[in-house]
Amino acid sequence: MKILDANDKELMTVRKIERDGNTLVIRGKIFGAMPMVARLTPKEARAALKLLDFKTFFFLLTLLFRKG
Structure with missing residues (x-):
């Protein structure tokens, strides 16, 4: 998976997403170039959900089924 910036330049390449405890x-x-390991805790996941409004949340649910 690749995460792109506003100019469609590669910002990050995600190679693996896994669970480690909680x-x-x-x-x-x-x-x-630079290897990275990021951790998302339950507290930070809840904080991220607070940033979403209903329209964006619905968009995220349907994103997997869209063409592109």
Whole structure:
């Protein structure tokens, strides 16, 4: 999976998403060169959900079924 910036340049390549206890571990490379391991805790996941309004939440649910 690739995460792109506003200019469609590669910001991050995610190679693996896995569970480690109660955290979500995301492994990948930033800018195609620097290895990175990010951890998402339950507290931070709840904080992220608070940033979403209903329209954006609905969009995320349907994103997997869209063409592109």
